Amino acid sequence: MSVVDGFQNAKDTFYVTLRDRLAALNADRTVVVRGATRPAVAVAENEISLGTGTDPVNAFVLRWTGFAVDTSDALPLLKAQCEISFATEGSAEMAGMDRGRTLSAMGEEMRGMLHPATVPKQSFAVSPAVTLATQVFWDAPVFGPVKETADRISRMVTVEVFAWKEAA
Amino acid sequence: MTGAGMSGAGFAGGEAARRSAASLLGSLTGDAVVLRIATPPVGDSDAEELGLGSPEFQDVALTPALVRVSSTNKTTVLIAASAVEAALGVDGAEAVELALKSACFVQVSDDMLQVAQVERRAVFGRAYLYRLLLKTPETR
Amino acid sequence: MSGGAGVMGPLCPTSPVVERVRLFVAPVDRTSGNALVFDPAMQGRFALSAPPPGWFDMGVVADVKRDAVTTFAEVWSGAPALLKTRSRAKVSADVSCTFAGWSKLAMALSSGSQQMNLLRSSGLAGANDSGGAAASAVAVLAGSSATVLQLPAGSAVAVGDAVVVDEDYEGATGYVGSGIAGAYVRSASAIGNDADYVRRVSFNVGRVVGVIAGASAGVPMAVTLAGPLLAGVPSLTMKLSVLMGFVDRLGGSFAGEWSGLFVMDGVQGDRVLLHYPRLQTAPGVAEVTDQLAVGLQRWRLRAQFHALPVLDANDGEAVLCFRSYLPAPGRLL
Numbered sequence: 358m359s360v361v362d363g364f365q366n367a368k369d370t371f372y373v374t375l376r377d378r379l380a381a382l383n384a385d386r387t388v389v390v391r392g393a394t395r396p397a398v399a400v401a402e403n404e405i406s407l408g409t410g411t412d413p414v415n416a417f418v419l420r421w422t423g424f425a426v427d428t429s430d431a432l433p434l435l436k437a438q439c440e441i442s443f444a445t446e447g448s449a450e451m452a453g454m455d456r457g458r459t460l461s462a463m464g465e466e467m468r469g470m471l472h473p474a475t476v477p478k479q480s481f482a483v484s485p486a487v488t489l490a491t492q493v494f495w496d497a498p499v500f501g502p503v504k505e506t507a508d509r510i511s512r513m514v515t516v517e518v519f520a521w522k523e524a525a
Numbered sequence: 526m527t528g529a530g531m532s533g534a535g536f537a538g539g540e541a542a543r544r545s546a547a548s549l550l551g552s553l554t555g556d557a558v559v560l561r562i563a564t565p566p567v568g569d570s571d572a573e574e575l576g577l578g579s580p581e582f583q584d585v586a587l588t589p590a591l592v593r594v595s596s597t598n599k600t601t602v603l604i605a606a607s608a609v610e611a612a613l614g615v616d617g618a619e620a621v622e623l624a625l626k627s628a629c630f631v632q633v634s635d636d637m638l639q640v641a642q643v644e645r646r647a648v649f650g651r652a653y654l655y656r657l658l659l660k661t662p663e664t665r
Numbered sequence: 666m667s668g669g670a671g672v673m674g675p676l677c678p679t680s681p682v683v684e685r686v687r688l689f690v691a692p693v694d695r696t697s698g699n700a701l702v703f704d705p706a707m708q709g710r711f712a713l714s715a716p717p718p719g720w721f722d723m724g725v726v727a728d729v730k731r732d733a734v735t736t737f738a739e740v741w742s743g744a745p746a747l748l749k750t751r752s753r754a755k756v757s758a759d760v761s762c763t764f765a766g767w768s769k770l771a772m773a774l775s776s777g778s779q780q781m782n783l784l785r786s787s788g789l790a791g792a793n794d795s796g797g798a799a800a801s802a803v804a805v806l807a808g809s810s811a812t813v814l815q816l817p818a819g820s821a822v823a824v825g826d827a828v829v830v831d832e833d834y835e836g837a838t839g840y841v842g843s844g845i846a847g848a849y850v851r852s853a854s855a856i857g858n859d860a861d862y863v864r865r866v867s868f869n870v871g872r873v874v875g876v877i878a879g880a881s882a883g884v885p886m887a888v889t890l891a892g893p894l895l896a897g898v899p900s901l902t903m904k905l906s907v908l909m910g911f912v913d914r915l916g917g918s919f920a921g922e923w924s925g926l927f928v929m930d931g932v933q934g935d936r937v938l939l940h941y942p943r944l945q946t947a948p949g950v951a952e953v954t955d956q957l958a959v960g961l962q963r964w965r966l967r968a969q970f971h972a973l974p975v976l977d978a979n980d981g982e983a984v985l986c987f988r989s990y991l992p993a994p995g996r997l998l
Contacts, residue, residue, distance in 0.1 A: 369575050372574070372575070373571065373575075376574075389623075390566065391563050391564065391565045391566060391580065391627060392565035393565045393566045395566075395574070399574070400574070400575075400576070402576065403573075403574060403575055403576035405563055405580075405629055428685075428725075429725065429727055429765060430765050430766060431724050431725075431765045431766035432766075436958075481571060481572075481575050481577065482577070486571075494961070495958075496957070496958035496959045496960050496961050497959045497960040499959065517958045517959075519957070519958070519961075
């Protein structure tokens with residue numbers, strides 16, 4: 358079966374990779390979405406928009422921005438910026454006083470999820486998913502400053518994700 | 526007073542507030558609002574996580590609900606905590622608030638609004654009333 | 666404005682605005698020294714996806730640089746001395762470009778010397794810096810085509826393998842390699858009488874995309890390649906070796922010769938053609954790098970060539986490069 362390739366495959370592959378790596382790094386880092394528990398990674402554009410403007414705490418939320426195409430290679434090289442936000446209010450038992458440590462731990466998990474910085478690209482438009490011929494790869498993450506609002510602290514990591522567009 | 530005595534009095538106080546709220550709202554209004562809630566994801570499928578599938582939706586009626594529209598067109602809905610818990614089938618303040626916040630839409634008459642804020646009124650730690658602040662979804 | 670139906674007259678000439686430069690190459694026949702003729706009048710408007718026969722598409726190239734140096738012999742006379750006449754004494758030209766990807770041909774064009782195949786080896790005992798003793802080659806059987814090879818049943822060839830198909834070396838001197846000369850053999854002893862030598866330098870390579878075992882024991886297996894072998898249908902004396910990659914060297918004595926055709930299509934429908942009938946690969950291997958993102962560098966092959974002359978049959982002049990311009994429709998000349 359032929360699979361049409363585009364950057365969506367790279368986005369899906371990147372998300373599934375981060376989700377599965379987090380599950381291996383810290384099985385306790387989970388999020389409840391509509392009553393179902395899963396590893397605490399979500400893509401904002403794939404979830405029901407509730408209009409509340411607030412991401413869940415203790416979870417990594419991916420947002421895709423800044424798409425570009427480089428046609429100077431033999432295959433077009435697609436690139437997009439991924440902003441990964443994570444926030445925490447600490448734990449209720451510690452009255453939130455552990456939110457700094459929790460954020461640091463999440464930062465380390467973020468580093469672990471992003472290494473190695475390459476993974477075979479898959480297409481999830483078919484079931485079971487099909488592994489394609491090229492790799493999705495990304496550059497070193499850039500950690501933004503810690504922001505504090507009320508009892509919540511948060512951080513954003515920016516990663517540039519690349520993938521070649523394979524001919525059908 | 527002992528701690529046990531304190532909790533006994535608190536529990537009774539909380540229950541009284543819940544019954545009062547339910548009774549008061551029941552006498553003031555017979556209106557209902559409908560929460561449209563997405564069902565949980567299917568099994569081990571990645572489809573919904575990847576935006577390849579959409580969930581089913583279920584409508585949950587909350588009644589009696591007191592709907593107020595302010596002069597600035599802000600809509601609030603007051604619902605007795607006991608009614609909310611019974612309709613949603615959940616107990617515990619956190620679970621109720623999560624369920625209310627996860628509603629995709631709230632139908633008030635012919636309008637489909639979104640939940641902007643959920644406020645819980647409690648006495649001695651027992652919720653007796655929920656106040657939903659609703660907003661109009663952003664249009665394209 | 667004309668008094669007729671409002672049809673506009675020809676427009677003033679504009680400069681071609683070009684999005685990308687495409688390179689096509691053809692091997693020079695090293696035995697005869699003849700380069701493939703490219704007639705811009707007949708062939709100039711060829712579709713980029715279907716170049717004229719004999720030309721290989723190298724894809725888009727970047728940073729094309731052309732240098733031409735012409736020196737003149739001058740005759741001065743009189744008092745004060747005045748330039749009386751001058752004539753061309755020496756003309757030389759170089760051209761260089763960067764390839765978009767690494768391929769067998771791109772490495773060969775950028776290496777400046779023999780470009781060799783790393784044949785799957787038989788073991789560490791015969792290890793060598795440019796590839797050691799090769800595993801036994803597999804005979805190509807009757808019924809093979811340029812795309813589907815018939816091999817003996819049970820041959821160690823799998824989907825995904827890169828393979829080379831060419832003759833055994835049998836002692837001849839001169840240029841070797843089917844389709845394109847890959848090297849010049851001065852003597853059999855210089856290459857150790859290596860039966861696999863032709864396959865080491867051959868350009869007759871392909872990627873296996875399908876393997877179908879014979880219907881019963883002893884029946885040949887069919888191996889399908891991603892594209893046709895450049896030397897066409899293999900002869901029954903050819904053999905197949907699996908290759909692990911390619912190697913080229915800084916040094917060596919062989920210099921490849923190619924015809925080069927740079928094609929620039931302007932956005933207005935005009936086309937510029939730079940045809941170098943004989944380009945000799947310049948010595949040395951070179952790569953250029955660019956910073957793709959934080960911590961990521963992209964390595965690309967850089968090729969450099971010296972232009973050699975051909976005689977233009979129209980007037981017998983020695984020429985290094987032909988530059989053709991095919992104007993856009995409706996342009997003044």
